[in-house]
Amino acid sequence: MDYLLYTGCTVPLRAVGYEIAAIKVAKELGINLIPMEEFSCCGYPIIFLDRDTSLALSVLNICMAEEKGLPIATLCNSCTGNLTKANDLMHKDEAFRERINKLLEPTGHQWKGTIKIRHFARILFEEVGKEKLAARVTKSLEGANIAPMYGCHYLKPTNIYDYFDHPDHPVSMETLIEATGAKPVEYVEKTLCCGGPILALGEDMPMDMSERILTGMKKGGAEAAVVVCPFCNVMMGEYQSTIGEKAGIEYNIPTFYMPQLIGLAFGFTPKELGLKKKQVKKAFGDILEEVE
Amino acid sequence: MTITDKSSVKSDEIITADQLDLNFKYEVAEEIGGEGILQCFQCGTCTATCPVRKFDPDFNVRRIIRLTLLGAKEKVMTSDFVWLCSTCYSCYELCPQEVKITDVMTALKNIAVRNGHAPENIKGHIPILTEFGQLGEITEFENTIREKHGLNLIVQTPDKVRMIFEKSKIKDLIEGKGGDL
Numbered sequence: 011m012d013y014l015l016y017t018g019c020t021v022p023l024r025a026v027g028y029e030i031a032a033i034k035v036a037k038e039l040g041i042n043l044i045p046m047e048e049f050s051c052c053g054y055p056i057i058f059l060d061r062d063t064s065l066a067l068s069v070l071n072i073c074m075a076e077e078k079g080l081p082i083a084t085l086c087n088s089c090t091g092n093l094t095k096a097n098d099l100m101h102k103d104e105a106f107r108e109r110i111n112k113l114l115e116p117t118g119h120q121w122k123g124t125i126k127i128r129h130f131a132r133i134l135f136e137e138v139g140k141e142k143l144a145a146r147v148t149k150s151l152e153g154a155n156i157a158p159m160y161g162c163h164y165l166k167p168t169n170i171y172d173y174f175d176h177p178d179h180p181v182s183m184e185t186l187i188e189a190t191g192a193k194p195v196e197y198v199e200k201t202l203c204c205g206g207p208i209l210a211l212g213e214d215m216p217m218d219m220s221e222r223i224l225t226g227m228k229k230g231g232a233e234a235a236v237v238v239c240p241f242c243n244v245m246m247g248e249y250q251s252t253i254g255e256k257a258g259i260e261y262n263i264p265t266f267y268m269p270q271l272i273g274l275a276f277g278f279t280p281k282e283l284g285l286k287k288k289q290v291k292k293a294f295g296d297i298l299e300e301v302e
Numbered sequence: 303m304t305i306t307d308k309s310s311v312k313s314d315e316i317i318t319a320d321q322l323d324l325n326f327k328y329e330v331a332e333e334i335g336g337e338g339i340l341q342c343f344q345c346g347t348c349t350a351t352c353p354v355r356k357f358d359p360d361f362n363v364r365r366i367i368r369l370t371l372l373g374a375k376e377k378v379m380t381s382d383f384v385w386l387c388s389t390c391y392s393c394y395e396l397c398p399q400e401v402k403i404t405d406v407m408t409a410l411k412n413i414a415v416r417n418g419h420a421p422e423n424i425k426g427h428i429p430i431l432t433e434f435g436q437l438g439e440i441t442e443f444e445n446t447i448r449e450k451h452g453l454n455l456i457v458q459t460p461d462k463v464r465m466i467f468e469k470s471k472i473k474d475l476i477e478g479k480g481g482d483l
Contacts, residue, residue, distance in 0.1 A: 019437035022444055022456055030451045045454040050435040050463045055427045056472070058385070058411045059420060061334055063470040070462055106334070116465040166391035167404070177395045203353045203390035210423040211385055218357040219388075284451065 011137065013083035013128070014075045015043040016093070019051050021085050025240040027284025028085055031269035032130050034283065036083075038146060038276055039138050043083055043130075048074055054092040054207075065106075066113040068096035072127070073119035082127045085267075087239035088207065090129045091163030091170075097127055098170045129164055131238040131268050132174060135182040143189035148277040150191030153297050156271070157195040157232035157263070158183035159223060159246060161239040162203050177201065186268060187236060190275035199226030206241035213249075220245040221253050224261050234293035235265045243267065264293040274298065322373035330370055333413060335405030342367050342401045348393035354386050361386045363393055363403060370410065379414045385421055387411075418478020425476045432467060435460030 013036075021029050036043045053067030072093060075082045084090040099106045100121050111121065128136075134143065166177050175182045178201060184194040202223050205216025224246065227235055237243045245253075247265035254261045266274075266285070273283040280290040290298065330336040348363040355361050361383045369378050378384065387407040394404040414420070430437055440456045448455060467473065 022440060022448070023438045026444070026447055026451070026453070029453065033453070047454070047457075048459055050460070051431055051437055055437055056424070056431070057389070057408060058424050059415050059428070060470060060472055060475055061408055061412055063466065063472045063475075066466050066470065067463060070466065113466050113469050116469055117462040119462075162388075162390040162392075167394050177391075203388050203392070205354075205388055207388045207390075208354075208386060210427075211421060215354060215357060215386065216388075219353055222353075222356070 011041045012080055013041065013043055013133070014046050014078055014080045016046055016049060016052075016071060016075070016082045016084050016089060018084070018086045018089035019055075020240040020244075025085075025243060025267065027270060028240060028243075028267040030282075030284035031267060031273045031278075032083075032085060034278060035269040035273050035276065036130070039134075039142065041133070041138075044078075044080065046071075046075065046078075052086075052089040052092040053096075054088040055210075057092065062109055062113065064092065065096040065099065066110050068093045069100060069110050069114060069121050070117060070119060072097055072100075072125065073114070073117075073121055076122050076124050077119075079124075081125045083130050083133060084127060085130055085238075086241070087129070087161045087163040088241060090127065093127045094170045095167075097123075097125075129238065131164065131182065131186065132171075134186055134268070134272070136174065140185050140189045143186065143272065144191075147190060147275045149275055149298055151271070151275050151294060151297055152191035154192040154294055155195050155231050155233050156187050156192045157197060157227040157230060157235040158187060158200055159204075159227075159235055159237045159242055160201045161237065161242040162201075164238055165201070183236065183238065183268070186272065190272055192271075192275075195227060195230040195232045197226040197230035197232075199223045204242045204245035206239075206245055209241075209244070216245055217249060217253050217256065220249060221257050224250065224253060224263065225257070225259065227263055228259065228261055232263050234271075235263050236268050236271050237265055238268050262292075264289045266293070317369075317372065317374055317377070321376070323375040324373045326373045326375040326378075327371050329375075330406065330409055330413065333409035335402065336409030338399070338401040338403075339367060339370060339406050339409075341399040342371065343399055344368060345398060347396050347398065348401075348403050351392045351396050353390060353392065354388055358383075358386065363387075363407075366410070367401070367403070367406070378410060379417055379419055384410045384414060385424075416475055416478065420476045420478075428467070428472060428476060431460070431463055433460060434458045435463045
């Protein structure tokens with residue numbers, strides 16, 4: 011199974027460990043994540059400014075993948091959303107297709123509609139499956155309580171994602187967590203927005219929104235959290251201590267990207283998954299006895 | 303509070319008919335993604351489910367839609383609150399009238415931009431994307447880490463992004479050249 015790996019802008023700049031782990035874990039499962047030599051921003055950050063320009067950037071990247079004859083695997087929820095939405099509209103809306111084709115004209119690319127876009131976590135859930143993942147586990151994470159955090163554009167809007175998971179009561183991340191032997195933490199805030207997309211307009215609102223999620227995780231007894239979007243991790247991970255200080259709560263919830271969690275269960279060392287040893291010890295020190 | 307006590311209503315919040323642009327709702331409905339607005343029957347499911355509204359009562363999606371349907375164009379265009387929609391799609395999923403509110407909010411933002419009301423921080427994405435083709439520069443620092451982990455080196459190629467930007471005239475759009483307010 012071959013996919014072109016579309017990292018988008020945020021992963022190479024702020025979450026390279028996510029990319030490292032995704033490629034390693036995929037390879038173990040017989041999936042080649044081939045790097046895209048040429049790619050640009052998916053356009054999501056400028057959708058507030060002009061929808062057509064934003065989605066034209068997504069279509070540009072889809073065209074570049076089509077020319078390689080391969081589907082796209084994504085790591086970021088926002089990239090997944092913009093690319094999938096653009097591809098969906100190109101298929102369904104003739105007027106949209108005409109306008110975007112005009113915008114693309116000078117680039118020499120033409121949309122053909124031959125490929126699909128899939129979030130890597132969705133590939134693991136749908137195309138690999140729990141059984142095959144569990145069979146590959148050598149260091150079970152049994153005993154760990156891990157909170158899944160979905161973010162928004164991994165699931166929603168459901169009409170562009172073939173309703174592959176429920177928007178309010180999703181199960182795909184829980185299924186992947188269970189494959190590692192760990193127990194998924196059930197908490198009602200698991201599908202709420204981290205506020206990342208409005209971070210450019212000020213920190214206060216996203217910090218309040220993320221505090222609600224982190225507090226839900228803490229109450230649910232989470233020892234670690236797992237995310238599938240670099241922006242969720244900016245809020246849940248990078249901002250966690252600042253949010254905790256403001257709220258007067260010590261969260262102490264190390265965050266991991268889904269492929270990093272699965273990679274640990276596959277027996278990879280933290281270093282091989284772009285993780286810090288200290289972080290892995292903090293979350294799984296008593297389970298993974300020898301953290302290399 | 304008695305019925306004559308208006309102390310909780312600020313005078314600048316009272317909407318009078320002479321401020322209304324009755325065509326505004328049609329302008330929004332013609333905008334890409336704005337089509338659904340005419341289907342709204344004001345049930346308020348959007349406001350109830352909004353994770354932003356939980357922390358800022360002024361960000362009230364039902365009210366924004368109602369103001370738009372009334373024709374309070376200037377109020378909607380110049381207020382900060384349209385920008386607070388984080389595009390989480392919670393309301394989009396639950397709306398019983400398929401208003402596709404997230405798309406309507408994007409349409410409102412796009413119209414506001416064309417009328418010269420784009421927030422500076424979001425406008426700032428355009429020069430960065432023009433320079434790098436991505437939302438930041440990949441330097442030798444990032445590529446050294448990539449090499450160490452056996453990842454491909456990233457060479458940023460902004461040419462095609464620039465071509466699309468030129469064709470869509472985004473630089474004029476964000477300066478409000480293309481609006482009618």
